[in-house]
Amino acid sequence: MPDSTHGVVMISGASRGIGAAIARDLLAHGWSVSLGCRAPQQVATLSPDRQINCQYDALDTASDERWIAQTLAAFGRIDAVIHNAGMMIPRSVLEASDDEFDQLFAVNVKAPMRLSRKVWPHLKLSGRGRIVMLVSLSGKRVKSAQSSLYAMSKFAALALAHALRRLGDEDGIRSTAICPGFVATDMGTALTEIPAAKMTQPEDIAVLVRTLLTLPNSASIAEIPVNWTVEDNY
Numbered sequence: 612m613p614d615s616t617h618g619v620v621m622i623s624g625a626s627r628g629i630g631a632a633i634a635r636d637l638l639a640h641g642w643s644v645s646l647g648c649r650a651p652q653q654v655a656t657l658s659p660d661r662q663i664n665c666q667y668d669a670l671d672t673a674s675d676e677r678w679i680a681q682t683l684a685a686f687g688r689i690d691a692v693i694h695n696a697g698m699m700i701p702r703s704v705l706e707a708s709d710d711e712f713d714q715l716f717a718v719n720v721k722a723p724m725r726l727s728r729k730v731w732p733h734l735k736l737s738g739r740g741r742i743v744m745l746v747s748l749s750g751k752r753v754k755s756a757q758s759s760l761y762a763m764s765k766f767a768a769l770a771l772a773h774a775l776r777r778l779g780d781e782d783g784i785r786s787t788a789i790c791p792g793f794v795a796t797d798m799g800t801a802l803t804e805i806p807a808a809k810m811t812q813p814e815d816i817a818v819l820v821r822t823l824l825t826l827p828n829s830a831s832i833a834e835i836p837v838n839w840t841v842e843d844n845y
C-alpha cells in the first residue's frame with residue numbers, strides 16, 4: 612500500500628462487535644474501509660470520504676463479487692481483508708444436525724475461503740497485502756462440549772489462515788489468525804456469565820489488527836492467541 616496510513620481494508624461483519632471496533636479504529640488512524648454487512652443501510656457512516664457500507668452476506672455466494680467491485684469503484688485498490696463475520700451455534704458434535712454443521716462451516720470457513728480467492732489478485736497488486744482471520748481460541752483447543760461444533764469450524768478457519776499465509780509468501784501477502792477467548796460482544800456475552808468488563812474488549816482486538824496491517828512484509832505473524840484469563844497454554 613502507498614504508506615501505512617492510506618491502505619484500503621475490507622472488513623466483513625462490520626455492523627457490530629469486533630468488526631465495528633476494527634472499522635472505527637482503522638478510520639481513526641487514516642485507513643479507508645469498505646464494510647461488508649448484511650444490512651449496510653443500518654450501519655453508521657463515520658467518515659464519508661473513507662468509508663463505504665456494502666451489502667455482504669456470507670451465505671450469498673455472489674455478494675462478495677459485488678462487494679469487491681464496489682470497493683474498487685470507490686477506492687481503486689484493496690490492500691487488506693479482515694475475515695471477521697462469523698457465527699456460533701452452541702451445540703456439541705453429538706447434538707448438532709447436518710444443517711447446523713453446513714451453516715456454521717458456510718459462514719466461518721467457506722465464505723472467507725471464497726472471498727480470499729476472489730480478492731487475491733488485488734492483494735497481490737498491493738505488494739503488501741494483508742489477510743486477518745478472526746479465528747478463536749476455539750480454533751486451538753476444544754474447551755467444552757457446547758463449543759465443540761464451533762471449534763471444528765474454527766480449527767478449519769485456522770488452517771485456512773495458515774494455507775493463505777503459505778500461498779502469499781512470494782507476493783508479499785501476509786495472513787494472520789487472531790485467536791481470542793471471550794470478547795465483550797453480543798456473541799461473547801451470550802455464552803457465559805463472565806462479566807463483560809473482564810473480557811477482552813473489541814477495541815483490544817482492533818489494535819492487534821491495525822498493528823498487523825502496519826507491520827512491514829518482513830514481520831510475518833502466523834497466529835495471535837489472546838485471552839481474557841490464563842489457561843495452561845493460552
Ligand SMILES: NC(=O)c1ccc[n+]([C@@H]2O[C@H](COP(=O)([O-])OP(=O)(O)OC[C@H]3O[C@@H](n4cnc5c(N)ncnc54)[C@H](OP(=O)(O)O)[C@@H]3O)[C@@H](O)[C@H]2O)c1
Pocket residue numbers: 623624625626627628629630647648649650667668669670694695696697698699718745746747748790791792793794795796797798799800
Ligand atoms: N466474541 C467472542 O467471544 C469471540 C471470541 C473468539 C472469536 N470470535 C470471532 O470473532 C468474529 C466476530 O465476532 P463478534 O464477537 O463480533 O460477533 P457478533 O457480535 O455476534 O457479530 C457477528 C458479526 O458477524 C456478522 N455476520 C454473522 N453472520 C453473517 C453472515 N451470514 N454474513 C455476513 N455477516 C454475518 C454479523 O452481522 P449482523 O449484524 O448482520 O448479524 C455481525 O456483524 C467471529 O468470527 C467470531 O467467531 C468472537
